[in-house]
Amino acid sequence: xxxxxxxxxxxxxxxxxxxxxxxxxxxxxxxxxxxxxxxxxxxxxxxxxxxxxxxxxxxxxxxxxxxxxxxxxxxxxxxxxxxxxxxxxxxxxxxxxxxxxxxxxxxxxxxxxxxxxxxxxxxxxxxxxxxxxxxxxxxxxxxxxxxxxxxxxxxxxxxxxxxxxxxxxxxxxxxxxxxxxxxxxxxxxxxxxxxxxxxxxxxxxxxxxxxxxxxxxxxxxxxxxxxxxxxxxxxxxxxxxxxxxxxxxxxxxxxxxxxxxxxxxxxxxxxxxxxxxxxxxxxxxxxxxxxxxxxxxxxxxxxxxxxxxxxxxxxxxxxxxxxxxxxxxxxxxxxxxxxxxxxxxxxxxxxxxxxxxxxxxxxxxxxxxxxxxxxxxxxxxxxxxxxxxxxxxxxxxxxxxxxxxxxxxxxxxxxxxxxxxxxxxxxxxxxxxxxxxxxxxxxxxxxxxxxxxxxxxxxxxxxxxxxxxxxxxxxxxxxxxxxxxxxxxxxxxxxxxxxxxxxxxxxxxxxxxxxxxxxxxxxxxxxxxxxxxxxxxxxxxxxxxxxxxxxxxxxxxxxxxxxxxxxxxxxxxxxxxxxxxxxxxxxxxxxxxxxxxxxxxxxxxxxxxxxxxxxxxxxxxxxxxxxxxxxxxxxxxxxxxxxxxxxxxxxxxxxxxxxxxxxxxxxxxxxxxxxxxxxxxxxxxxxxxxxxxxxxxxxxxxxxxxxxxxxxxxxxxxxxxxxxxxxxxxxxxxxxxxxxxxxxxxxxxxxxxxxxxxxxxxxxxxxxxxxxxxxxxxxxxxxxxxxxxxxxxxxx
Amino acid sequence: xxxxxxxxxxxxxxxxxxxxxxxxxxxxxxxxxxxxxxxxxxxxxxxxxxxxxxxxxxxxxxxxxxxxxxxxxxxxxxxxxxxxxxxxxxxxxxxxxxxxxxxxxxxxxxxxxxxxxxxxxxxxxxxxxxxxxxxxxxxxxxxxxxxxxxxxxxxxxxxxxxxxxxxxxxxxxxxxxxxxxxxxxxxxxxxxxxxxxxx
Numbered sequence: 004x005x006x007x008x009x010x011x012x013x014x015x016x017x018x019x020x021x022x023x024x025x026x027x028x029x030x031x032x033x034x035x036x037x038x039x040x041x042x043x044x045x046x047x048x049x050x051x052x053x054x055x056x057x058x059x060x061x062x063x064x065x066x067x068x069x070x071x072x073x074x075x076x077x078x079x080x081x082x083x084x085x086x087x088x089x090x091x092x093x094x095x096x097x098x099x100x101x102x103x104x105x106x107x108x109x110x111x112x113x114x115x116x117x118x119x120x121x122x123x124x125x126x127x128x129x130x131x132x133x134x135x136x137x138x139x140x141x142x143x144x145x146x147x148x149x150x151x152x153x154x155x156x157x158x159x160x161x162x163x164x165x166x167x168x169x170x171x172x173x174x175x176x177x178x179x180x181x182x183x184x185x186x187x188x189x190x191x192x193x194x195x196x197x198x199x200x201x202x203x204x205x206x207x208x209x210x211x212x213x214x215x216x217x218x219x220x221x222x223x224x225x226x227x228x229x230x231x232x233x234x235x236x237x238x239x240x241x242x243x244x245x246x247x248x249x250x251x252x253x254x255x256x257x258x259x260x261x262x263x264x265x266x267x268x269x270x271x272x273x274x275x276x277x278x279x280x281x282x283x284x285x286x287x288x289x290x291x292x293x294x295x296x297x298x299x300x301x302x303x304x305x306x307x308x309x310x311x312x313x314x315x316x317x318x319x320x321x322x323x324x325x326x327x328x329x330x331x332x333x334x335x336x337x338x339x340x341x342x343x344x345x346x347x348x349x350x351x352x353x354x355x356x357x358x359x360x361x362x363x364x365x366x367x368x369x370x371x372x373x374x375x376x377x378x379x380x381x382x383x384x385x386x387x388x389x390x391x392x393x394x395x396x397x398x399x400x401x402x403x404x405x406x407x408x409x410x411x412x413x414x415x416x417x418x419x420x421x422x423x424x425x426x427x428x429x430x431x432x433x434x435x436x437x438x439x440x441x442x443x444x445x446x447x448x449x450x451x452x453x454x455x456x457x458x459x460x461x462x463x464x465x466x467x468x469x470x471x472x473x474x475x476x477x478x479x480x481x482x483x484x485x486x487x488x489x490x491x492x493x494x495x496x497x498x499x500x501x502x503x504x505x506x507x508x509x510x511x512x513x514x515x516x517x518x519x520x521x522x523x524x525x526x527x528x529x530x531x532x533x534x535x536x537x538x539x540x541x542x543x544x545x546x547x548x549x550x551x552x553x554x555x556x557x558x559x560x561x562x563x564x565x566x567x568x569x570x571x572x573x574x575x576x577x578x579x580x581x582x583x584x585x586x587x588x589x590x591x592x593x594x595x596x597x598x599x600x601x602x603x604x605x606x607x608x609x610x611x612x613x614x615x616x617x618x619x620x621x622x623x624x625x626x627x628x629x630x631x632x633x634x635x636x637x638x639x640x641x642x643x644x645x646x647x648x649x650x651x652x653x654x655x656x657x658x659x660x661x662x663x664x665x666x667x668x669x670x671x672x673x674x675x676x677x678x679x680x681x682x683x684x685x686x687x688x689x690x691x692x693x694x695x696x697x698x699x700x701x702x703x704x705x706x707x708x709x710x711x712x713x714x715x716x717x718x719x720x721x722x723x724x725x726x727x728x729x730x731x732x733x734x735x736x737x738x739x740x741x742x743x744x745x746x747x748x749x750x751x752x753x754x755x756x757x758x759x760x761x762x763x764x765x766x767x768x769x770x771x772x773x774x775x776x777x778x779x780x781x782x783x784x785x786x787x788x789x790x791x792x793x794x795x796x797x798x799x
Numbered sequence: 800x801x802x803x804x805x806x807x808x809x810x811x812x813x814x815x816x817x818x819x820x821x822x823x824x825x826x827x828x829x830x831x832x833x834x835x836x837x838x839x840x841x842x843x844x845x846x847x848x849x850x851x852x853x854x855x856x857x858x859x860x861x862x863x864x865x866x867x868x869x870x871x872x873x874x875x876x877x878x879x880x881x882x883x884x885x886x887x888x889x890x891x892x893x894x895x896x897x898x899x900x901x902x903x904x905x906x907x908x909x910x911x912x913x914x915x916x917x918x919x920x921x922x923x924x925x926x927x928x929x930x931x932x933x934x935x936x937x938x939x940x941x942x943x944x945x946x947x948x949x950x951x952x953x954x955x956x957x958x959x960x961x962x963x964x965x966x967x968x969x970x971x972x973x974x975x976x977x978x979x980x981x982x983x984x985x986x987x988x989x990x991x992x993x994x995x996x997x998x
Contacts (some may be wrong), residue, residue, distance in 0.1 A: 137886055148808050274954040361836040388893060453893070637907045723885065723910050723911060723912050723913055723917070723967060723968045723982070724912055724913050724968075724969035724974070724977040724978075724979065725827050725886070725912050725914055725915065725975025725977060726912060726975070726976060726978075727824045727827050727828060727912075727914045727915070727916075728914060728973065728974070728975055729974075729975035729977065730823055730824040730827075731820075731821065732804075732821050733817075734817045734818070734819075734820035734821035734823075734824060735817070735818065735821070736817075737813045737814070737816050737817030738813070738814060738817035738818070738821065740810075740813045740817075741810045741811070741812070741813030741814035741815075741817055742807075742810070742814065743810075744806055744807075744809055744810030744811045744813060745807075745814075747806065798811060
C-alpha cells in the first residue's frame with residue numbers, strides 16, 4: 004500500500020481551525036462521518052478480498068487444466084523440462100564450509116570440510132559441484148557424522164560409481180568425489196536423513212605460487228557458469244548418475260551436465276539460514292619471518308606465534324562463498340631465500356627407497372636495461388554474457404591500461420569475441436596516437452552479451468601476425484577472459500598447434516575465474532598469467548604483467564643432476580621464465596640417494612639477456628623428511644598432469660576399444676599414490692543401512708553462489724508483470740475514498756442551506772447504500788441458514 | 800482526534816495519490832501500446848537498412864524480431880529482458896537463441912508482461928501457429944506444443960540447443976500483485992521450412 008496514506012502530513016498549528024460554536028455540531032457530524040468511513044473501508048476490504056479469492060481459485064483451476072495439456076510426448080521437449088519439479092530442490096540442503104590450511108615448506112595442506120544439512124522432510128542425496136584449485140592433489144575424503152568417520156578409498160572411476168550407486172540404493176550413507184576437470188569436482192552424499200547433517204571432508208595438497216618475491220595461495224569457492232559450445236549430443240554414459248546441470252551434453256563438451264550446477268544469488272542463499280558461508284583458518288609456517296600478509300578480497304587478521312608461525316583467520320568470521328579467497332605474503336627482505344629445497348622419504352610400502360624432492364630457485368634478478376624490441380601485440384577480449392557486470396569493467400580498464408603502454412614502435416590490434424568475433428583492424432596496425440585514440444573509444448563501447456565462442460577468436464589472434472617479420476618483432480597475444488568455457492581441451496590444442504613464435508598471456512577476470520584455463524593456456528602459450536578479481540587490482544596486476552611483457556626472459560634453462568643419480572623430474576622441459584618467476588620442479592629420486600655424503604650437487608643453468616648463469620645446490624646436506632607424503636603426492640600429481648598433456652597432444656586413439664597406455668599409466672599412479680584423477684574417484688560407504696527401504700530417496704543439487712559482481716546470466720526468468728491492475732485498483736479505491744470524504748465534509752453545509760428538500764445526491768446515496776447492503780448480504784455466507792440446513796439435510 | 804480538520808486534507812491527499820496512481824497505470828498501458836508503433840517503424844527501417852535502428856535516440860534497446868501470435872496483430876520484439884525493454888515490448892532474452900540461426904541453434908526465449916503484450920498468452924492452444932521474423936526479414940514458423948506453469952525461484956529456464964521458441968510471462972494472469980514467482984511458459988516447436996515446402 005501507499006505509505007503517505009498512513010502518514011498524513013503534519014498540519015501546522017496556525018493552520019488548524021480552533022474550536023468555535025460550530026465545534027460540537029461538527030463533532031456530532033463527524034461521528035456519523037466516521038461510521039460512514041468505517042462502512043466504506045469495510046466494503047473496500049471485502050471487495051479486495053473477493054477479488055483476491057477469485058484470483059486464487061482461478062489459479063488452482065488453471066493449474067489443473069495445465070496438467071491435461073502438459074508436454075508429455077517424448078522428444079527434445081522432455082529434455083527441455085528435465086528435472087523441473089517446482090519447489091522441490093532448492094531449499095533441501097544447507098551448506099556450510101570450514102577450511103583449515105597448513106602451509107609447510109612450499110606446500111599447502113588443505114582440509115576442506117563441507118557440512119550438508121538436510122532441511123527437508125525427505126531423505127536426500129546432495130549433489131554439489133566443488134571447485135578446487137587447478138593444481139590440487141586430492142588425496143583424501145572422509146564422511147563425518149558426529150564423532151564417526153568413514154574413510155573414503157580411491158577406486159577406478161566406474162567401479163567407484165557402482166559402489167556408490169549400490170550403497171545409495173541399499174540405504175547406506177555414502178559419498179563420492181569425482182574429478183570432472185582438474186579444478187572442478189562433483190561431490191555426492193547419499194542418504195541424509197531429514198534434519199540430519201552429514202559432513203564430507205576433502206583433503207588436498209597445493210603448491211604455493213611464487214611470483215615477484217611474493218607467495219600466494221588461492222582457494223576458489225564458486226565458479227562462473229561455463230559456456231558449452233558444440234551441438235547437442237546423445238547421452239552415452241555407461242552408468243547414468245543423475246546430473247542436475249542445466250546444460251545438455253554437446254559434441255564439444257560431453258560432460259556439460261556434470262559441470263553446470265544450479266546457480267543462485269548469494270543473498271538468497273544467505274537468506275536461507277545463512278547457507279553457503281565458509282570459514283578459513285591458515286597456519287603459515289614456512290620457517291621464515293614474513294611481512295605483508297594480506298588478502299585482496301577478504302579481511303584477514305593474523306597472530307604471530309613461535310618459530311615464525313603465523314595464524315591467519317578471517318577478521319569477521321565466516322564469509323559468503325561467492326568469490327575466490329586469496330592470500331599473499333612475502334618473506335622479509337633480509338631473509339628472502341634465493342633457493343629452497345625440500346626432500347621427503349617415500350611412505351609407499353612397495354617402494355621404500357624412493358625419495359622426492361621439491362625445488363624452487365630464483366634466477367638472477369639484475370635490473371637489466373635491455374634493448375627494447377618493438378612488439379606486436381594482439382589483445383583478445385572476452386565480451387560474452389558471463390563477463391557481464393564487474394568483469395567487463397575490469398576487462399575494459401585492463402585493456403585501456405594496456406593501450407596506454409604501447410609506444411610508437413609497437414603494432415597492435417584488438418579482437419573482441421562472444422558468439423562471434425570482431426577485430427578492430429584487419430591486421431595489427433602501428434600504435435600511433437590516433438589509432439590508439441580510436442581503439443580506446445571502441446573499447447569503451449564494448450558490451451558483454453552472448454556466448455563464448457573462444458576457438459575462432461583464438462585462431463584469428465594467432466594467425467594475424469605475418470610470417471615475414473619474424474625476428475624483427477616480439478609477438479604477443481594478451482587474452483583477457485574469465486575462461487568460462489567447457490571445451491578447454493580443444494582450445495589448448497589450438498594454442499599448441501598455432502602458436503609459432505607468438506607468446507600467449509592470459510588475464511583472468513572476475514570473482515571466480517577458471518584458473519585451470521588461465522594457467523594451462525599460458526603454459527601452452529609459453530607465456531604467463533595474472534588474475535584480476537577487483538577493479539582496484541587492475542593497475543597493480545596489469546603493471547606486473549607489463550613488466551613481464553617488456554623484460555627479458557630467462558631462456559635455455561637446463562638442469563644437471565649428479566652423475567649416476569636416477570631422477571624423474573617434472574616439468575620435463577623447464578619453461579622460459581618471465582621476470583620475477585622462479586624455477587620450480589618436483590622430482591623422484593631412486594635408491595635413497597638424497598641426504599647422504601655422496602649425494603653431490605644439482606646444477607641449474609640458463610641464459611638471461613644474452614648472459615649465461617648457473618647455480619648449484621648441494622644435495623648432501625638435505626634433511627630428508629620421512630613422515631609426510633606431501634612432496635610424493637605432488638610429484639604424482641605433476642606426473643599425471645604431464646601424462647594428460649601428452650594424451651591431449653596425441654589426440655584420441657584411432658581404435659576406441661584398445662586400452663590406452665597413457666590412461667593405464669595415470670590410473671596406476673593415481674591408485675598407487677591414492678589421488679583423485681580423471682580415472683579415479685574417492686568413494687566412502689558406511690557398513691549398515693540407515694534409510695528404511697519404505698522411505699524414498701530424493702536427489703537435490705546444492706547450488707553454487709553466483710560470483711560476486713557478476714550479472715546472473717544463464718537463463719533466469721525475467722520479471723514479467725507490471726502490477727498495472729493492482730495499481731489501477733489502488734487508484735480507484737483512493738479516488739472513491741477521497742471523493743466520499745469530500746462528500747462527508749460538504750453534506751451538512753448543503754443540508755443546512757437546502758433544508759426540507761432532499762438533495763439529489765442524498766437520494767443517490769441511499770440507493771447506493773441499499774445496493775451495497777444487498778450485495779454484501781448476497782456475498783457474505785449466512786451461518787444460520789447453513790446450520791439449519793446441514794444436520795436435517797432438508798433442502799428447499 | 801479532530802477528524803474534521805484533517806478530512807479535507809485527507810480527501811485531497813487520497814484524490815491526489817489516486818490520480819497519480821491512475822496516471823501511472825494509464826501511462827504504463829499507453830507506453831506499452833504506443834511504443835509498439837515507434838518500434839515497428841524502426842523495425843521496418845532496420846529491415847530495409849540492415850543496421851540496428853533505435854526506436855528513439857535515447858533508447859537502450861533495439862528491435863530484434865517480429866512476433867505474430869496466432870491471429871493477433873504482430874508485436875515487435877526488443878533486445879533484452881530488462882524492465883526498461885519489457886515496458887515497451889516483448890524482449891528476447893540475451894543469451895538465448897537467435898531465430899533462424901542454424902549454425903548455433905538454441906531455444907529462442909521471448910518474455911513480456913502478462914498485463915500488456917502477453918495478455919492473451921493463456922489463450923494459445925496446442926497446435927496454434929506462431930510466426931517470428933528474424934533480422935534478415937525471414938519468417939520462421941513455430942507450432943505450440945504445450946504450456947506449463949513453473950516456479951521461477953526453483954526452476955531453470957529450459958534452454959536447449961535446438962531451434963524452438965519459448966514464450967514466458969508471469970502467472971497467474973489478471974492478478975493484483977506483481978511479484979508472483981510463478982511463470983507461464985509456452986513452448987513451440989520449430990516447423991522445419993523444408994517440411995512446409997513439401998506440404
